[in-house]
Amino acid sequence: MSAVLGGKHVLALIALPDATLDALRRDYTLHYHPDGWSETLPAGVDPVNVRAVVTNGSTGLSDSQMAALPALEIVSAFGAGYENVDVAAATRRGIVVTHAPGANAATVADHAIGLMLALARGYAPLTEAVRVGRWRSSRAERPTLTGARLGLVGMGRIGRLIASRAQGFDMTLGYHARRPHVDAPGRYYANLIELAAASDFLVIACNGGAATRHLVSSEVLKALGPNGFVVNVARGSVLDTQALIDALADAAIAGAGLDVIEDEPEVPRALLDHPDVLVTPHIAGRSPASLIAQRDALLASLSQHFAHALIEFAVPSA
Structure with a gap:
């Protein structure tokens, strides 16, 4: 009875935008611990109250x-991903798990295209070359997206939006997923190594978790080849970091664009020092529009849950 009639205490374990925090504080008793929860419950949190x-x-x-x-x-997962939430345990305990699928998909797709363009055209190394006075010696031709071959690892919401944007560049599309989708653009590859071999750009846009850990391996990168670029806007665990470092050191691939990485925020120096590697701090899904959509989805899930819980208590089933 006390759990239903008591205060609505919410424990937030991630960094949240100010507008989201304000909205949560307006309707709930918020315990904000953006650095997460390691071995012990964050200080000042009474576990009996957290709903x-x-x-x-x-x-x-x-x-x-x-x-x-x-x-x-x-x-409630803030955003689309929930791979490290133990859903089986939650189900067993009668705990509801929610997320916000699609809330940031368009922004992630835009970011992926941006990384592809920046890598192909050499925006970062060429800007640096101009800064140090190497204008004339830095005007060699660079690859571009038009007519290039794009391989997508994953054909969910984000993969489809990347594909639709890539079609504006007349790119040839291929994709790898657990199964073919009859309504998906491009050719389906059951074998990821074969997709990589047929790609100039390999973009990772699949779910994270144990099932896809190191899916993009040294063999996949070798198949991508010395003129190929890999872009990761999914989860850092999908791309084998050491395999990537080795491939770059051996010039086995042309470059990489990483919004996520294993063990983030720690980034190996070998990646930071490489001129054809771009690293952004896991912000592919962050834009004003996407954060508003994620906030609204979070607030709606909490509001609907607590309203339902109150009704269930007030009107017991027969």
Whole structure:
């Protein structure tokens, strides 16, 4: 009874925009711990009161963490990813898990295209060359997107939006997924190595988690070849970081654009020092529009859940 009638305490374990924090504080008792939860519950949080947790796919929420929150009713992932939320444990405990599929998909797709253009045209190294006075010696031809071959790892919402943008460049499309999609553009490749061999740009846009860990391996990068670029806007775990470092050192691929990386925010010096590597700090999905959409989805999921919980308590089933 107390869990339903008591205060609506929300524990947020990730950094959130100010507007989202303001909205949560208006309607809930918010415990904000953007650095997450390691071994012990964050200071000042009474586990008996926490009815909702806000997290994301990277931070997640484990079975043991759920066990430490006896009043927990709902886990809301801020954004589309929820791979590190133990959904099986939540189901077993009767805890609702929500996320916001599609809320930032367009922004991620835009970012992927931007990384592809920047890598192909050499925006970063050429800007640096001009800064140090190497204008005349830096005007060699560069590849572009028009007519190039794009391989997509994943054909979900983001993959489809990247594909639609790529068609504006008359790119040849191929994709790898768990199964072919009859309505998807481009050719389906059951074998990722074959897709990489047929691509000038390999863009990773699939789900993270154990099933896709190191899916893009040294063999895949070798197949992509010395003129090929790899772009990752999915999860860092999908691309084998050491394999990428080795491929770049051996000039086995032309370059990489990374919005995510294993062990982020730590980035190996070998990647930061490479002139044909671009690294952005996991912001592919962040734009004013996408953050508003994610905020609205989060608030709606919490509001609907607590309204339903109150109705269930007020009107017991027969």
